[in-house]
Amino acid sequence: MVGGKVANSWKDRQRLGLAAEFRVMSELLLRDYNPSRLVVQDGYDLLLENGIRIEVKASHHDIHNRKYSNGKVRPTPNRKYHFSLNDGKSGKRGVDVGKVDFIIGWCVDDNVFFVIPSVELENIKGINIYSVSDEPSKFSASLSKYYKYREAWELIQLRGGKDYGIIKYNQENIP
DSSP states (O other): OBTTBOOOSHHHHHHHHHHHHHHHHHHHHHTTOOOEEOSSOSSOSEEOTTSOEEEEEEEOOEEOOEEOTTSOEEOOSOEEEEEEOOOTTTOOOSOOTTTOSEEEEEEGGGTEEEEEEGGGGTTOOEEEEOOOSSSOOSSOSSOOTTGGGBTOTHHHHHTOSGGGGGSOOOGGGOO
């Protein structure tokens, strides 16, 4: 949704992506980082002065309907955010950890960010987040496996430097 309407057209998706990049840049600036937006992109959208490469994703929530084996669909109040991780040009599946250090997903309608190390998303086509709160969703009895990355801006500071991509994030490493 851009300007109150669903972002179905290419132009609307481009606007949403641009808005997301600027929204993430503002969050980074408020946290004393100096992000640069790339004019010619090479697998990532933003570059920090410490060399951290960030790919930005944005999504409005979709209503998640439950589908039964007989083909009937039952509407539910469950919402989900979907972030596609495919490379549209090559069709390559997942994130190229050699080119990106973090994926920052902006859940637009809830104004929540997920700061996810790229090594967690290698060979994954896309992610769905069903609950942005600390409560399990009605769709799942447990928290999203990505919940630990909700507003996890400190990971950028903790894992700064070029060697981040070879260090697999482990929740015990966070102080």
